[in-house]
Amino acid sequence: MTSTIRLTVSQAIVKYLAAQHSVADGRRRRLIPAALGIFGHGNVAGLGQALDQYSDELPFIQGRHEQYLAHIATAYAKASRRQAVLAVTASVGPGALNLVTAAGLATVNRIPLLLLPGDTYATRHQGPVLQQLEHPTEADLTVNDSFRPVSRFFDRINRPEQLLTALPQAMRVLTSPTDAGAVVLSLPQDVQSHAYDFPAEFFEPRDWKIRRPLPDPQEISDVAQLIRNAERPVLIAGGGIHYSDAHAALEALANQIGLPVVETFGGKGAVTKNEWWQVGGVGLEGNFASNKLVKQADLVISVGTRLTDFATGSQSIFESPDVRFASVNVVDADTRKQGATGILADARLALEALAESLQGHSTSESWRDTVQTAKDAWAPIRSQWLDADQPFRPEDHPHAPETGAVLTQPQLIGLLQEHARSGDTIIAAAGGPPGDLQKVWDATDGRNCHLEFGFSCMGYEIAAGMGVRLAEGDTGNRVVTFIGDGTYLMAPTEILTAAQEGLDITVIVSENHGYQVIHRLQMNRSGREFGNEFRYRENGGPITEPEGAAPRLEGDYLKVDLRQIAEGLGATALRASTAQEVRAALDSTRSTRGPVVIVVPTVPHVDLPGGDVWWDVAPAEVSEHEWVRTLRAEYEEARGRQRWFG
Ligand SMILES: Cc1ncc(C[n+]2csc(CCOP(=O)(O)OP(=O)(O)O)c2C)c(N)n1
Numbered sequence: 001m002t003s004t005i006r007l008t009v010s011q012a013i014v015k016y017l018a019a020q021h022s023v024a025d026g027r028r029r030r031l032i033p034a035a036l037g038i039f040g041h042g043n044v045a046g047l048g049q050a051l052d053q054y055s056d057e058l059p060f061i062q063g064r065h066e067q068y069l070a071h072i073a074t075a076y077a078k079a080s081r082r083q084a085v086l087a088v089t090a091s092v093g094p095g096a097l098n099l100v101t102a103a104g105l106a107t108v109n110r111i112p113l114l115l116l117p118g119d120t121y122a123t124r125h126q127g128p129v130l131q132q133l134e135h136p137t138e139a140d141l142t143v144n145d146s147f148r149p150v151s152r153f154f155d156r157i158n159r160p161e162q163l164l165t166a167l168p169q170a171m172r173v174l175t176s177p178t179d180a181g182a183v184v185l186s187l188p189q190d191v192q193s194h195a196y197d198f199p200a201e202f203f204e205p206r207d208w209k210i211r212r213p214l215p216d217p218q219e220i221s222d223v224a225q226l227i228r229n230a231e232r233p234v235l236i237a238g239g240g241i242h243y244s245d246a247h248a249a250l251e252a253l254a255n256q257i258g259l260p261v262v263e264t265f266g267g268k269g270a271v272t273k274n275e276w277w278q279v280g281g282v283g284l285e286g287n288f289a290s291n292k293l294v295k296q297a298d299l300v301i302s303v304g305t306r307l308t309d310f311a312t313g314s315q316s317i318f319e320s321p322d323v324r325f326a327s328v329n330v331v332d333a334d335t336r337k338q339g340a341t342g343i344l345a346d347a348r349l350a351l352e353a354l355a356e357s358l359q360g361h362s363t364s365e366s367w368r369d370t371v372q373t374a375k376d377a378w379a380p381i382r383s384q385w386l387d388a389d390q391p392f393r394p395e396d397h398p399h400a401p402e403t404g405a406v407l408t409q410p411q412l413i414g415l416l417q418e419h420a421r422s423g424d425t426i427i428a429a430a431g432g433p434p435g436d437l438q439k440v441w442d443a444t445d446g447r448n449c450h451l452e453f454g455f456s457c458m459g460y461e462i463a464a465g466m467g468v469r470l471a472e473g474d475t476g477n478r479v480v481t482f483i484g485d486g487t488y489l490m491a492p493t494e495i496l497t498a499a500q501e502g503l504d505i506t507v508i509v510s511e512n513h514g515y516q517v518i519h520r521l522q523m524n525r526s527g528r529e530f531g532n533e534f535r536y537r538e539n540g541g542p543i544t545e546p547e548g549a550a551p552r553l554e555g556d557y558l559k560v561d562l563r564q565i566a567e568g569l570g571a572t573a574l575r576a577s578t579a580q581e582v583r584a585a586l587d588s589t590r591s592t593r594g595p596v597v598i599v600v601p602t603v604p605h606v607d608l609p610g611g612d613v614w615w616d617v618a619p620a621e622v623s624e625h626e627w628v629r630t631l632r633a634e635y636e637e638a639r640g641r642q643r644w645f646g
């Protein structure tokens with residue numbers, strides 16, 4: 001007779017999660033070493049009780065906002081190369097829905113995330129209950145159905161025995177290189193406390209091997225042939241290089257045949273050495289050397305990337321009339337993008353097989369010269385922009401307002417680059433920072449760059465710093481989150497959680513008085529600024545006057561003390577305005593425990609040179625303003641350069 005253990009659904013979930021392991025390249029580790037969450041009536045008596053009971057096996061981190069807790073978990077999984085994940089629990093209704101954005105972020109970026117939101121009662125006699133939707137025609141619909149489009153696996157546990165199949169399926173998706181994303185086990189409040197006689201064997205330790213799908217030899221030889229025939233091949237490296245730990249294989253291939261490598265946001269840092277063929281960020285926010293090469297390429301080999309519009313310039317960057325595409329991906333749909341000749345396989349194994357098959361082949365001297373020339377043209381421009389010791393010259397930037405700031409954001413990045421040591425990580429996701437890092441950050445020699453640009457979600461970054469720190473442990477390396485003032489104001493609250501957990505992170509806030517990256521886009525697409533700078537209403541507001549024009553947001557800059565916010569949340573909080581002050585503040589972080597926030601005023605509207613790539617963001621088709629009509633005409637002309645590859 002099979003022995004059984006009588007447990008509640010919640011106890012069974014926690015006990016099961018604590019027994020799961022991942023195995024990748026022979027390394028075995030806990031798949032889900034901790035849980036995070038906030039309790040409410042929808043989970044406190046169920047999952048809350050179980051987490052308390054088993055807190056030694058599955059430690060619990062309390063936080064301030066469910067979304068950011070889930071971002072901590074996502075960054076943890078990304079930094080763990082998708083080999084370990086964290087679980088996040090939330091109450092019903094608003095607590096659960098606070099997780100939806102984070103589910104979207106994880107799923108879009110293909111990062112495993114386990115969500116355990118509470119759900120409306122499965123039994124009905126008590127209803128309608130607090131925070132229940134009560135849909136008028138679909139009685140089984142709850143707010144948690146909104147997870148479906150943003151998760152890779154969704155199940156609602158209406159009966160305890162469903163766990164016997166649901167949990168293994170959830171683990172399968174969490175450890176799948178192809179299906180990874182948010183996994184949602186929606187847990188009706190009452191069912192969380194229901195008991196069942198579970199087979200004891202269900203809770204035995206279990207290993208989940210993270211697969212490396214083997215390349216098909218025919219597909220390798222087809223792509224190798226394309227490479228042999230190409231005169232101007234370029235490789236676009238995506239996040240798959242990191243997840244597959246394919247850095248060495250990529251470098252060996254690039255070195256062997258003399259293949260320029262450019263990187264997407266996800267692939268930033270794919271090349272770990274500063275070689276002549278390492279050209280850096282590609283696309284809209286890439287550097288112009290990378291883009292110049294991609295524009296000329298007659299073969300584009302994309303590896304481990306989804307090729308979003310930022311990389312492809314909305315399908316305008318591949319200019320060569322005879323351009324062809326090859327791809328390596330674990331996701332079939334991605335191998336077929338751009339009509340590519342695809343290899344459906346693990347990146348490392350495919351790159352090794354390509355190198356083997358291309359023995360003796362090398363790119364031409366003239367293509368190598370072109371690569372070197374492009375790189376050499378960009379390098380001094382980059383250095384000049386990053387040089388924080390050159391005083392800012394307002395006369396060179398007539399559009400820059402006088403705010404008292406003395407450093408530009410590129411100079412601030414220069415200081416961060418100077419500070420970065422091997423093993424440190426810099427993080428960005430939204431606003432100007434990710435694009436700027438994509439363009440100029442040197443991620444070689446272990447100066448890791450963690451960019452979330454699949455969802456580019458404001459509010460990911462501080463949480464991500466915590467997730468990376470949790471993944472790395474107490475290494476002594478710095479984890480630096482680099483954000484704008486808008487992003488900081490949207491989601492500073494987890495700083496308190498970082499203090500609570502004693503997590504050593506640095507948060508750099510570039511204070512430029514607005515959503516300036518969107519302001520820049522707005523100027524480019526509508527010729528006017530509206531609603532993007534942080535300003536009071538002219539005449540002080542309010543807008544409720546019934547007569548006349550509403551006062552616009554065109555008064556003075558908002559008075560807000562960003563440093564004090566951090567101090568109030570328990571961080572070591574500094575304000576640094578000059579290069580010298582920023583250097584000193586950054587140096588001090590190396591010996592400071594817990595979160596450190598450094599607010600740096602930066603001159604608004606001083607942007608790094610563009611990557612010379614177009615982006616499809618359409619100006620108004622009709623407008624009473626001549627300048628909008630001109631922008632629209634330019635847009636339509638540019639759209640003519642958009643190509644279709646099938
Ligand atoms: C959650 C979320 N809301 C809105 C956006 C759109 N958005 C992208 S960048 C940006 C401005 C960010 O401002 P800030 O952090 O100050 O950076 P800056 O643009 O000034 O560099 C906005 C609103 C987003 N990416 N994420």
Ligand SMILES: [Mg+2]
Nearest residue numbers: 484485486514
């Ligand atoms: Mg800003």
